[in-house]
Amino acid sequence: MPLFAHPKRQDWRDAAIAAADTAAQFIAQEARSHRTLAWEEKSATDFVSRVDIGAEERIRDIITARIPGIRMVGEELTADARPDEGLVAIVDPLDGTTNFLHGFPNYGVSICIAVDGVPQAGVVHDVARGGVLHATAGDGAFVDSSRLLVSTTDTPARALIGTGIPFKDVSQADHYLRQLRRLMPIVSGVRRAGSAALDLSDVARGRFDAFWELFLNPWDLAAGVLLVREAGGRVTDLDGRDAKLTGGPIVASNGILHEWFLGMLTDADVSAPYPA
DSSP: OOSOOOTTHHHHHHHHHHHHHHHHHHHHHHHTTGGGOOOEEEETTEEEOHHHHHHHHHHHHHHHHHSTTOEEEETTTOTTSOSSSSEEEEEEEEETHHHHHHTOSOOEEEEEEEETTEEEEEEEEETTTOOEEEEETTTEEEETTEEOOOOOOOOGGGOEEEEEOOOSOGGGHHHHHHHHHHHTTTSSEEEOOSOHHHHHHHHHHTSOSEEEEEEEOHHHHHHHHHHHHHTTOEEEOTTSOBOOTTOEEEEEEOSTTHHHHHHHHHOGGGOOOOOO
8 A cells, every 4th residue: 555545546536537538539539530630839849739638628627527626737738737736637638649640549548646746546548549547546557447467577588668769858869879779689679659658558557568768747657657556566767766746757667677677777888867
């Protein structure tokens, strides 16, 4: 059991599942006409569409109606709100927007309900591939009604690793490439699918044995952190400290490989500054 498991966490999970389902239905409907959607640039390599905004509005309406007094920390509408103070819903209404806009089937909805920075309920709705992953603090993680468990892989040579390429801050590219170059000859494969929420979900499902990314925002990681932990895995920063919902570098694994994985990522010959 975590240090703090709120008695309303399962009610909050149910609200998050309902909100994610409504958003997922909207996204799935809009996916039929994704080629005609207008893109807006948040930065040179980061995009948003009316689908992201519409999904977040639907989530906000359901969450605030069912959980009185909650604040929203959402990627599109309230990105500047703090995710570690009070009762908050940390929301990515469409994680994998670029995938969605290209019709690449790897995108989903991520919602985490947290209290003072401690995740209490997490939901990741895998819109394109199917499945609703959910967890509550101390109660385990599930996909639909089936229990989730991380993999039991204990040999690096058999490990399949997920990752995220630093596309927003290319100053991190050299550091990342050194890490990647060191891992590639040792593991069975490295995959970059373009949705951190789903990557973390795949660690919880046992599809990935580990995952890392040099920087993630709160809405990218919050629900996934809880899913991995409740499925028996471990999630830290690059220094091995428990991952925080405020964002930053993230390292997730089945737990068995975690110390080895951290060592591979932080060895002296690949060390470089990274976001705190």
